[in-house]
Amino acid sequence: MSEKQLLQVRKQKRLQVFLFFAAMLALSVWSAISTGFSFSGLFTGTVDSTKFIIFDLFPPDFSYIASLVEPALETIYMSFVAMVIGAIVAAFLAIFASATTAPHPIVQVAVRAFSSLFRNIPVLIWTILLAAAYGLGTLVGTIALIMVSTGALTRAFAEILEEIDMGQVEAVRATGASYGQVLAQGVLPQFLPGFFGWSLYMLEINIRASTIIGMVGGGGLGFVIQTQIKLFQYEQVSMAVLLTLVLVLIMEWITNQIRERII
Amino acid sequence: MTLLQVKGLEKKYPDGTVALKGIDFEVNEGEFIVIIGPSGAGKSTLLRSVNRLVDATNGAVIFKDRDVVKAGTRVLRKIRREIGMIFQGFNLIERASVLNNVLHGRLGYMSDFKGMFYLFNQSQKKTAYELLHRVGLGEQIYKRADELSGGQQQRVGIARALAQKPALMLADEPIASLDPVSSNVIMDYLYNICREEGIACLCNLHQVDVAKKYATRIIGIHAGEKVFDGKPEELTEDIINQIYHNKKKELVANE
Amino acid sequence: MRIESTYKQNIQDRLEMPIKPKKNIFLQIALLVAVLFFFFSLYQLNFDYARLISGTGAFLETLTLMVPPDISQWQHVLAAALESFQVAVLGTIFGIIIGFVLAFPAADNITPHPTVAWLIKGFASLLRAIPTLIWALIFIVAVGLGPFTGILAITVGAAGMLVKVFTQSIEEIDYGVIEALKATGAGWFSIVSQAVIPTVLTAFLSWCILRFEADMGESTILGAVGAGGIGWELTHAMRAYKFDQAFFVAVVIFLMVFSVELVSNRLKMRMKNIG
Numbered sequence: 001m002s003e004k005q006l007l008q009v010r011k012q013k014r015l016q017v018f019l020f021f022a023a024m025l026a027l028s029v030w031s032a033i034s035t036g037f038s039f040s041g042l043f044t045g046t047v048d049s050t051k052f053i054i055f056d057l058f059p060p061d062f063s064y065i066a067s068l069v070e071p072a073l074e075t076i077y078m079s080f081v082a083m084v085i086g087a088i089v090a091a092f093l094a095i096f097a098s099a100t101t102a103p104h105p106i107v108q109v110a111v112r113a114f115s116s117l118f119r120n121i122p123v124l125i126w127t128i129l130l131a132a133a134y135g136l137g138t139l140v141g142t143i144a145l146i147m148v149s150t151g152a153l154t155r156a157f158a159e160i161l162e163e164i165d166m167g168q169v170e171a172v173r174a175t176g177a178s179y180g181q182v183l184a185q186g187v188l189p190q191f192l193p194g195f196f197g198w199s200l201y202m203l204e205i206n207i208r209a210s211t212i213i214g215m216v217g218g219g220g221l222g223f224v225i226q227t228q229i230k231l232f233q234y235e236q237v238s239m240a241v242l243l244t245l246v247l248v249l250i251m252e253w254i255t256n257q258i259r260e261r262i263i
Numbered sequence: 264m265t266l267l268q269v270k271g272l273e274k275k276y277p278d279g280t281v282a283l284k285g286i287d288f289e290v291n292e293g294e295f296i297v298i299i300g301p302s303g304a305g306k307s308t309l310l311r312s313v314n315r316l317v318d319a320t321n322g323a324v325i326f327k328d329r330d331v332v333k334a335g336t337r338v339l340r341k342i343r344r345e346i347g348m349i350f351q352g353f354n355l356i357e358r359a360s361v362l363n364n365v366l367h368g369r370l371g372y373m374s375d376f377k378g379m380f381y382l383f384n385q386s387q388k389k390t391a392y393e394l395l396h397r398v399g400l401g402e403q404i405y406k407r408a409d410e411l412s413g414g415q416q417q418r419v420g421i422a423r424a425l426a427q428k429p430a431l432m433l434a435d436e437p438i439a440s441l442d443p444v445s446s447n448v449i450m451d452y453l454y455n456i457c458r459e460e461g462i463a464c465l466c467n468l469h470q471v472d473v474a475k476k477y478a479t480r481i482i483g484i485h486a487g488e489k490v491f492d493g494k495p496e497e498l499t500e501d502i503i504n505q506i507y508h509n510k511k512k513e514l515v516a517n518e
Numbered sequence: 519m520r521i522e523s524t525y526k527q528n529i530q531d532r533l534e535m536p537i538k539p540k541k542n543i544f545l546q547i548a549l550l551v552a553v554l555f556f557f558f559s560l561y562q563l564n565f566d567y568a569r570l571i572s573g574t575g576a577f578l579e580t581l582t583l584m585v586p587p588d589i590s591q592w593q594h595v596l597a598a599a600l601e602s603f604q605v606a607v608l609g610t611i612f613g614i615i616i617g618f619v620l621a622f623p624a625a626d627n628i629t630p631h632p633t634v635a636w637l638i639k640g641f642a643s644l645l646r647a648i649p650t651l652i653w654a655l656i657f658i659v660a661v662g663l664g665p666f667t668g669i670l671a672i673t674v675g676a677a678g679m680l681v682k683v684f685t686q687s688i689e690e691i692d693y694g695v696i697e698a699l700k701a702t703g704a705g706w707f708s709i710v711s712q713a714v715i716p717t718v719l720t721a722f723l724s725w726c727i728l729r730f731e732a733d734m735g736e737s738t739i740l741g742a743v744g745a746g747g748i749g750w751e752l753t754h755a756m757r758a759y760k761f762d763q764a765f766f767v768a769v770v771i772f773l774m775v776f777s778v779e780l781v782s783n784r785l786k787m788r789m790k791n792i793g
Contacts, residue, residue, distance in 0.1 A: 030604075037665075045670055053656065081559045117772075120776045129756070132580055133574075139566065171350060175343065175367055175368050176339075180375050190358065192358075193358070249647075
């Protein structure tokens, strides 16, 4: 009897898996047909792209590096300023957005919805909107990056706060500590490692995102990339891309060093 | 002299669970009272209602002539700082040093600002160190709390509670997460220190033999009601059965 | 009582607090440097703070111009949204296929040769390091405008990430499982299919869901550079200063991305319960 049941369950599960894959296949075929996708197109596309990368993008124009220093520094400044401001704002918002520390459930829902606006409307759209109001340049780039950082970090920080050990908090409360003291002595020590870890990670993300933001008017390396593409200066484009890569790698290395020491 | 009076204490959680159904008892100075009862009987809720980590639904808790249940924020802080508490899970701030954990016991006596920014003075540090020395951890004071073993962490917990200079000590299953040897050490420290300092103690335990060894008085709780309150020698096999509703047999088998 | 206090006095005289070990001041220095660098950056960026204020006014004004949203173009917009969705689906699926094929030879514990593993990992990190939007720009030059470019760009981005995370999942496998099968004399393919795939399948699936979530966001913006989909509608409306139309497009994008996040959260929950 139970073996029969087991067989039945297994059969059912297999059917579920089969249906899932069938659905995915149908979805893909439908998507392929309506977007006019074809494998021969994929093949020629890949070949053309590879050709383009090899013949037009290579070799990067290293003589161009001197004029890239300024925008590269801009990218770093913007990313860092946005990370700091974003982390501070997000830490404040997270207190209201996490179930453990929020003063009221309605506040929690409101703050979560607010921060999800920053997360779910892509940064590019925010930047386009902002550029219309503030004009082009690093100001727009920084504000857009602050939005990205705030959105992502609020969610991350709130999750950290929800996972802290409430026993430790309870113990500090039991000594007769005030609300501020409980936050500082009971919550903060548990929150700090995650706070620093995520903020550092955000710095990396900001540097990557700043290229995109730059393309629609946010200054920095992204702006150079966009301009040079329009001018068909592909070897200078690849130099700028390469420099972005180097920046990201350096940031990754530095943040890893710091992370290892503080956690 | 009466230190603590609990009168008709009731607690109903938002999810509908009734944890306490009208508990009455008194604690006199210098008593070492052990509360026994099966898990889920409401021991933990009872203890947490005394310093209002849990808000009682009904009834009164009078500590030194002040009603804990009705106390405002400032009065509550003053009450809490005179009541030390140690926990089953030790509940130390794991990333803080052992010394800082003990200093947390002084928070209730400090201004908001000083407490928030770790501004402890030298004499507070010295006192904290002496307390740690007393529980045999004088060498470990700069270690991080999570580097210590369970038994050592609980001793830090005792030192933290002592730093409050409490009149009453609450111990919520202080040895439930410890091995038998550490358990003995902890119970000895707790008992001796409370005796020496004249601190009354209210201790939750589930081991009846340990309760009988240390208690000056035993209170038995079953399903949120007090079913026994008397001297250890009055606690007969029958009464134990009544408290645990024949769960006693299982307990013996487990040991 | 008196005896006790003299005892305490004695202890106090005898006890000397141990000397505090030298504290690691790395964190303090790092924080100080961070604060200084923050203000240095602000100084270097040299913002025009008057523009910050006037711009905020203009921004709020723009926002008021957005309501009520102009939904007259809804057929157009929804068709474009559908295209973005399809681009995301195809891009993610191709990314998954590439990631799945390359992850096994790239994992240190089962790779046929360390050099192969190193090559694949390097290739993947190159793909990953360049943002999807830049890939889209490259493909536009190479193959022209349209959804096909979007699919390629998403595929490259997804493959770059999935190769990395799939590889990590495989490398976390308990080596004993593989060893046991090796001991039976099983070949490479049977080890992978019998021991490795069943172990990592759940992890793979949750990464795929996460990646689809990200790709959905990417595909909505690819249009901004001309790679098909709803992003183009937005740029178009903004350039024409039709803010009410742009707002409608933005709402549609928000709903798309948000509902994908909701569905994926659901799926993740269910997988947590099962696995």
